Amino acid sequence: MYLSLLPQFIDPAHGSVLGQSLALGxxxxxxxxAVNALIVLMAGxxxxxxxxxxxxxxxxxxxxxxxxAALxxxxxxxARR
Structure with a gap:
């Protein structure tokens, strides 16, 4: 996912590509x-x-x-149609 999604948000003119990649990742x-922890707490x-x-x-x-049953x-x- 990182290789396909993050490069579109990286601009080499704004500094280190590696630094931007690490920050976004x-x-x-x-x-x-945070979202997964919230889901776990709510499930509990x-x-x-x-x-x-x-x-x-x-x-x-x-x-x-x-x-x-409805499904x-x-x-x-x-199936009959």
Whole structure:
């Protein structure tokens, strides 16, 4: 990804190409790390919430089942067209 995406943002007139590449790469890594850490923390919070409320797990299972059933019906009806 770095070889295909970052070169379009590098301008040799603004200094060292290596320095710019490292700065852009590190910026992307720091942002990705922060976003992934936030996702992990939110997933842990949601898991704790669901663990304390078994009714939500039941509702979630029913919703997943209905969505999968609706997708199965849609696939079955599209195959006939």
């Amino acid at each position: 590190m910026t992307q890594i720091v942002i990705s790390l 919070s949601i898991a704790s919430f669901l663990e304390l409320r078994p009714m939500w797990i039941t509702v979630q299972r029913w919703l997943k089942g209905m969505v999968l 199965a019906v849609r696939v079955a009806t599209e």
